[in-house]
Amino acid sequence: DARVTQTPRHKVTEMGQEVTMRCQPILGHNTVFWYRQTMMQGLELLAYFRNRAPLDDSGMPKDRFSAEMPDATLATLKIQPSEPRDSAVYFCASGEQGNQPQHFGDGTRLSIL
Amino acid sequence: AQTVTQSQPEMSVQEAETVTLSCTYDTSENNYYLFWYKQPPSRQMILVIRQEAYKQQNATENRFSVNFQKAAKSFSLKISDSQLGDTAMYFCAFMRGSGAGSYQLTFGKGTKLSVIP
Numbered sequence: 222d223a224r225v226t227q228t229p230r231h232k233v234t235e236m237g238q239e240v241t242m243r244c245q246p247i248l249g250h251n252t253v254f255w256y257r258q259t260m261m262q263g264l265e266l267l268a269y270f271r272n273r274a275p276l277d278d279s280g281m282p283k284d285r286f287s288a289e290m291p292d293a294t295l296a297t298l299k300i301q302p303s304e305p306r307d308s309a310v311y312f313c314a315s316g317e318q319g320n321q322p323q324h325f326g327d328g329t330r331l332s333i334l
Numbered sequence: 335a336q337t338v339t340q341s342q343p344e345m346s347v348q349e350a351e352t353v354t355l356s357c358t359y360d361t362s363e364n365n366y367y368l369f370w371y372k373q374p375p376s377r378q379m380i381l382v383i384r385q386e387a388y389k390q391q392n393a394t395e396n397r398f399s400v401n402f403q404k405a406a407k408s409f410s411l412k413i414s415d416s417q418l419g420d421t422a423m424y425f426c427a428f429m430r431g432s433g434a435g436s437y438q439l440t441f442g443k444g445t446k447l448s449v450i451p
Binding site: 256266271312314316 | 371377379380381384425437438439440441442443
């Protein structure tokens with residue numbers, strides 16, 4: 222089965238450091254989403270792309286977060302500088318068309334010390 | 335904005351029994367989709383079942399079925415013949431079908447289901 226691939230699976234770093242999370246969507250999927258999961262807030266949408274164009278990043282703190290799709294096989298989510306409150310699991314998901322179910326990667330567990 | 339409410343933070347069920355997880359949502363839209371996702375301890379998010387709002391027939395997927403009550407804005411998940419592997423967090427999710435904010439998922443807070451041997 223085709224899968225969404227996320228790297229790294231785990232990341233521990235000190236506050237102030239830059240963090241980059243990567244996602245390879247399923248081949249042929251034209252929508253890509255980034256979600257953040259925390260105990261307090263649950264699952265929240267950070268950003269999403271259709272055909273590599275950013276459509277909505279209103280859920281993302283703009284001063285420190287950025288999301289890009291340099292090509293159809295790679296999406297990135299960067300945090301610079303990182304803060305302890307950014308500690309969470311970050312999921313990437315992709316979909317074949319707008320209203321089709323989203324398929325999730327295994328997530329990146331991020332810990333900022 | 336859409337909201338999704340799962341009123342049962344935790345539930346348990348005996349193996350082989352049936353359990354129903356509740357979900358309600360609030361929207362003024364007519365074109366939307368509803369989903370249940372399962373998140374086992376491995377952290378994966380796994381699609382369980384999908385329902386289109388325009389379809390009156392309730393979706394089923396093997397042991398999983400939904401009771402979709404559009405007027406009541408209710409979307410419950412029934413798991414029949416519960417198995418130990420069903421132990422997981424279950425998330426109800428809403429997706430607008432058109433317009434601004436469409437195609438993104440809004441999740442409930444989840445229900446932690448434990449299947450007891």
